Amino acid sequence: MSWLAQYNYWVVIVLMMTGFYIVIASGNLVKKLMGLTIFQTSVFILYISMGKVRGGTAPILEPDIDLYSNPLPHVLILTAIVVGIATTALGLALVVRIKESYGTVEEAEIQQKDNDQC
Amino acid sequence: MEGFWFVLTSVFLISGAFLIFTGAVGVLRFPDFYTRMHASSLTDTMGSGLILTGCLLLADHEWLVMAKLVMIFLFLLLTGPTANHALVKAALHSGLKPKLGAEPS
Amino acid sequence: MLAHLPVLQVIVPLIAAPCCLMIRSPAVVGRFVQLATLATLIISLGLVREVLEQGVLSYALGGWQAPWGIEYRIDPLNVYLLVLVSLLGTIVIFAAPTSIKSEIAEDKQTYFYVAYLLCFAGLLGILATGDAFNVFVFLEISSLSSYTLIALGQDRRALWASYQYLIMGTIGATFILIGIGLMYMMTGTLNMHDLATRLDNVSETNTIFTAFAFLFIGVCLKLALFPLHLWLPNAYTYAPSLVTAFLAATATKVAIYILLRFVFSVFGAEFSLTYLPVREILLVLGLMGVVFASTVAIYQTNVKKLFAYSSVAQIGYMILGLSIGSAAGLMATLLHMFNHALMKGALFLALTSVAFRLKQTNLTNMAGIGRQMPLTMAAVVVGGLSLIGTPLTVGFISKWYLVLAAIEQGWWPLAFVVLFGSLLALIYVWRIVETAYFQPISAELSGVREAPVGILVPMWVLVLLNIYFGIDSQFTVSLSELAAHSLYLEGR
Amino acid sequence: MISATIVAVLVSMLLALVRAFMGPSFYDRVLAVNMFGTKTVLLIALLGFLSGRPDFLDIALIYALINFISVIAILRYFEYSNRKSSIQET
């Protein structure tokens, strides 16, 4: 099996892990959400890559073309993008409220304040 | 495509590409924000104009495509300078000083 | 219209939600939501009848046949859970008009109802669908709305809990998405039934293993299985009590359903249980969940948090049933899902009424509360007995079947762990009972009266159901047996 | 010919990206992002012609739009509040 041919998928792994790393390691809440966005986008790339057919073109019918890429992953990813933005918006709204009530958006400080309260 | 049109298109595209490229080099190499801005905004507008005209010639009488290209061109023509103008104004307001020639290099 | 029941089940609450936003007035919306949930409950009961008469129902959405369009596929397993979710969802919402007065600001109440309905519809959608990607979509509907619901809690820690849940939940959902993607890549289909048949050809590949692993981890995150449960206690503690009652009773059950569906129906029991060490992993995690979470629960001072940890422990029991890997074990899991929903629903509703009067649920402030709010605390006692697994309550039934299933496999130690878990449950329930009945009434409690009827009635309906199904378990047992067998056979 | 242009555009995108990484000031980054956006518009347009399906120019158009709005938004939200940090960043 050719390694180079799967190039897309290796990129996906790197991106996915970068995003995932940001989500786990970062202490800043906004940054975590950015990581989440990157993580999700890498999954989109995974889906879209698998839908590609070599030599095919965009799945919009034209009379003189008969090799198209697979439209189904595109549809799924459209939905997933929407879900992604919905999550991001909600997460950011939460961050705004957290900032208002805790005065900080750093995970460590929030936990500190919670412990003080108990 | 006929020879003449081909040459014309090539000229537009290549010169556009050249402008864009020089602009980018300028943005990278120039010493301060204002000169970089100069490099970017001028070449961007002109370069994209040229490239889009080249595409217009490529479009081969597909009216919808041509109309869209013109739309993009107009849009870039309006927004590019405006955005750059706003950017410079903001930078100036915020007290970012241009580097002047008097400084030792 | 009967043929349309599968889809009506989901779209009734789904359509009712935007209507609520149009009505706006919280009082009217409250009634409207009750009507909508009641309608869903009736539909789900209708579905039970249909499934018992006709077997598996398939409904092609948009008129496109299964692998091309999206299919709703109702079999004994999901009809059983549809009843569970719509029953609990309906009962809990009847307590809403009274209880949210004290817990949610006036201008947010409409949003609460809308989010509640959306969450409800999302959960039902996950249950009803036969399409893998559709599961993801509805999972997100229910998750997003439950983040909202949790964040409506008054304590600022509710926000933090909701944020943590959002991060964990989204990672889980994305993992599920990766899993579905890989499966789709190897088979070219998204329909679960179709997947099951086509996976056989490719089940030896690495990709399918990976797909399984991602799905498994993703679902376990949602499920709050023991080491991945960190989001759950805070989320349950600081959410509005009513939301806790609803989520504790339904959301984790639906996550378990996803696990069951993928492990047994899609991948097949042979692949997942014998080929991979899933049984062993589940066994260990389930055991650890039961023991650790029960132990932690004993040390909690906030009663809501205590029961939240107890939920993690109870999830452990369900997973144990699953790990036994026989039809009897599955049946125990399913039974426990239903019964746990009943008891946790009752318990958290009781806490709702405590929170309604006391504004908080700390154990130290509840000294002597048994005399001030006798009906509420009686409900706690019955729920607690059920948690322990005393005869005549539902808890007994499911533990009985779990022990039976374990013994049938010759797993004696497992039976002992179940009993040990009951002992731990006895300790934490006793702490509450002791505080509530045998300690002198604390000063803060003077003048506290019994909770209003609006909360008491739904609460006692649940308590009575606890007792009823504990005595006459025919309905649940027969249905879960049917579901377990169909699932088990399908998996072979 | 088209491919040559595409290469040039890609290279300039890369250079813009370098500028966006380097900064040094806040405005340099915005400038680089803006430039990057314009280049992407061109790139998409050219790609459409390269693949022989130029009907996808809508995407290029929306890029231009989004790019403009982003720059305005950045300036809108950071114009006056960020005065100090942006200069000290070097």
Place this chain on the structure above:
Amino acid sequence: MSVAIAVARTRDLFAATMLTGIYSLLSAGFFVVMDAVDVAFTEAAVGAGISTLLMLTTLKLTGQYESSSRPLQRIALVVISVTAGLLFYGFLDMPIFGDPAAPIHQHVAPRYIQHSAEEVGMPNIVTSVLASYRGYDTFGETVVIFTAGIGVLALLSYVRSREDVSQAALAPMQPHIILRIVSKILIPPILLFALYVQFHGDYGPGGGFQAGVIFAAAIILYAMIFGLDVTLKVVNPAVIQFLAALGVLIYASVGIVSLLSGHAFLDYSVLGHDAVHGQHWGILIVELGVGITVASVMLVIFFNFSSRVDKNQDSHS
């Protein structure tokens, strides 16, 4: 694609936001190369547009810099290497990239490609799959967006007292005359373009979702330059909320109509005198519903975020 790594490294959140924007633009470019034009369209509008905008607004509220503590770094590395290993393991067996014989292209997809023209009658296969074959998913997607709107409302909306209103919310950008004029010129064409995208989705990339975002973007642009108060006079928040609900209901009503005429939920073929015609009408209406919901939810989200900005600034000063 090293942008993502840079995002991970930089501590300046603002720079990270912009890099995320670039990252999203890049991936959209990648989607074009991969033939996914509809996806690229959406990713550009959403990833580079809306989410960058929201992040910026949030940063405005929460501050720009991240503290340097990274408590979980070790664990994170372990977790991601395990996951990466798993993925790597899984990817070893995958069908070759772009191979037309891969199973993914064999089973379900060919029907869409070969028969959607006669069954649904639209050149854009993505639209026909999205709105018809898998129309129910799209309904779910609309509901997800609606849910997000509800969530943001539940979290961020507050009742403004009268004094607040008098203090100009999101003050207009007075000094920028050029900006004001250019935007005035631009906004009508953008709105037109949104309508074009809305109704051209059958033939080219586009559709309700993208159109909704563009429509909202135009109004957001207006709000940023002329101030939130002026905008709110034009677009009343209550009306927007109503519209958000209406969009979902429009979508659902198509389903109900087909339900009542004895067909399956969302079976559009009953809407016209023959099946293909019905599909056409169905998709048109459904996309309209999606567009309305998306546009209004985006506006709801933006308005609530930016009115928070004002509220906090008021309380600070």
